[in-house]
Amino acid sequence: MGDAKPLQPSLNSSYVPTAFSDDQVSDDEEIEDLNPSASLLPRHSSVPLAVHYTPEDSYCLVYIIFFLMGISSLLPWNFFITAKHYWLYKLSNSTVNGSDEKQHSDVSDYFESYLSIASTVPSVLSSILNYLLVNRLSPNVRILSSLFVILLVFVVTTILVKVDTSNYTVGFFIGTLVSVAVVSGASNLFTGSMFGISAYFPMRVSQALISGQAMGGTLSAIASIVDLAASRDVTDSALAYFLTADVFILLCIIMYLLLPKLAYSRHYMLSRTSLGLINEEEEENGAGSRTTVSTPPPLQPILRKTWVLGLSVFYVFCVSISVFPAVSSGIQSVQTDQSPWTTTYFVPLTCFLLYNVADFCGRQTTAWLQVPGPTSRLLPILVLCRTIMVPLLMFCNYQPRNHLYTVFFTHDMYPVLFNCLLGLSNGYLGTLPMIYGPKVVPRDLAEAAGVVMSFFLILGLAVGSAFSILLVHAI
Template structure:
């Protein structure tokens, strides 16, 4: 199957030398498509915005990379702080024999956390699609970052608060915080991804690679905190303060974005594209973007994104973080303290980052190839592979086929690399295979498929954990 990019792909997909050739082909194809009746025709982009300035010192690339870190870092900080949540949800501050409550609250906490954080995200992305032409991207991005910073500030304060007598309240409060943070993060991520669609593909790749780096940073911070101090609360305090710093950094760098000539150029081009739509009044800019022409171009890419992240969330983190070293009885810090943070969180996120970053140099298979969805379906084998590792506790499925610590390491590498590569390709292809005026809305639609995959995968992860 040929991987040749169809002529309808917008100009920012192709090499710079062929920008105008793609643009003229877009206009011819758009006139023949059904989108003519849904979208007003727009004049050619003014000469002033046809020639792109250079991204001096790669500052715009760096800013979008930081935006990518900030979009997934809050959620990753929540799920990676496993030792802290186990401490808070047990009677660690008092001597206790309340084993049952710890089992109910902490043993399945990660499954509940993933469900609570992904299901509301689907609703937030629907809201984002409805607001994409009603609220500016600046309002959506800065508001969501402000909400995330406020929730993390409260979470940081609670680190030093004794909740041993109100564990249930803390449990539900944490789930509510995760839901708010995840919803705001997805609103932020979809809005930034929509903006990146107006830029060349390298900027979209910077954003997606930054998302993987957010998970790597959170896992690294967790391990460093465990190594520096043995006190759980001191470790968690430094951990969440790190998250506060990065969220604040995202706000500052985003405010710098309009001051750079490179970003102003592409935002001006985007404004020129949508300007005639705005002039239509309530029937134009204030209307909801047409969904049918977007889905017609991107439904296979969207389903690929959905299934990639559905499989990943079935396994990570609820199942993968429950896999213990087969040498736990030795009592070494490697098997008792560092095995899960290193093999589950850090290894998966680093492999995910490598998979995403590799799309900068390799973009195969192409957006129209049937090989891409075939490879996505092949990832299904990863679920039983993880189930038959040394996951503990095991109440129903007692068979452990992979009785060596090397197996979860290999499987996490496979999970992360395939998630990064196969999840990134359709995400960057999606906004490039639609007319330019639908770029931002398509970014939101692709983010919706991603988040829907997270939500469905998280629901199945809870069933898998209970079945084991």
């Protein structure tokens, strides 16, 4: 009999590793390129071949699931802000179902600004809570509980569509803002948790999550336009609109439950668990101390690596939310005829649909082009240049105008162009820092870094929403 040879695991096996070294954290090399020092385990020549093996993402299922999770993360916000005709109808003083004669008030005229405040303030608080819960509560609990809360609120919103609230306009307004606040807090907890677990995956998965967010806005805009075209009654249109959201959120819950069953996702998600096992082994061998997983992760080393990227994300979304949708949705066609284009479809098409399509294109571009890099000074410079979008949109045909009476851009093509530029730059310049952030820190801080980057994003939305109220009243 010959010498016994060590058994080598088959590359076609379904082996799932329980520990990772630098070589196998990603099936592409972008993590190493961005942070060569971010090691979880030291390199050993005795690491078995199976540990170096990464399962394939069969049929791109994991990519698709994260894309759907991205859609659902901003779907509630987009469905609320896109249904402008429905909110104007509900918040007007009209008592005739389907009547076009509505008496506008401050509540209806500035509803988008109130909506932004109700959305972003609880989001900031939930971002802080999410960071504190990173090591205390599993991502599954945070994500699934958030999705169920969102689904519950949307079911209630759907039911209220057919309820006559004409005599309770203020009560309906307050209830809507409370619903938005609850949904926003849950959505941000969900988004931050998804960004956290995506940090353990290659960049393509993080990019899928962010691109899905833009697709959520595109789908909501398309659904709104289709419902407006298919139904003449405002409430029938809104009922179909919100039912679409209910079904999609339920689909996302099912798809997330499928995620841990896929070998590709288990391969990367186990890195969080394996980190705890490694610390325990190091303690037993006297090589180190065991990390207390119930304490929040250290913030200072994360901010030291990501503060420029975080401020870039903050300013990108601050500028965007200051004019979208509070200002951009108030821009009307310069044509004075009462055609369906000017009365019904101008705002849904030129504001919501074009912006979200351009935003999606900008985010999707980062899958092939990632310039400038994470340490380039050009990135924050480009981010600052977006400030010009604020006066450009303010001097389009926004109505009503109480202070700035001059309209410089007196053609319908101007808001079309400006909204496309706003969305394209938001998608591209907002995505790059988000996918860079978790990759420039040590790997054991990647999940926390994803949550921190999400916090900068939400903080930018909060500050921008407050600024949007000033802009609307200034016009």
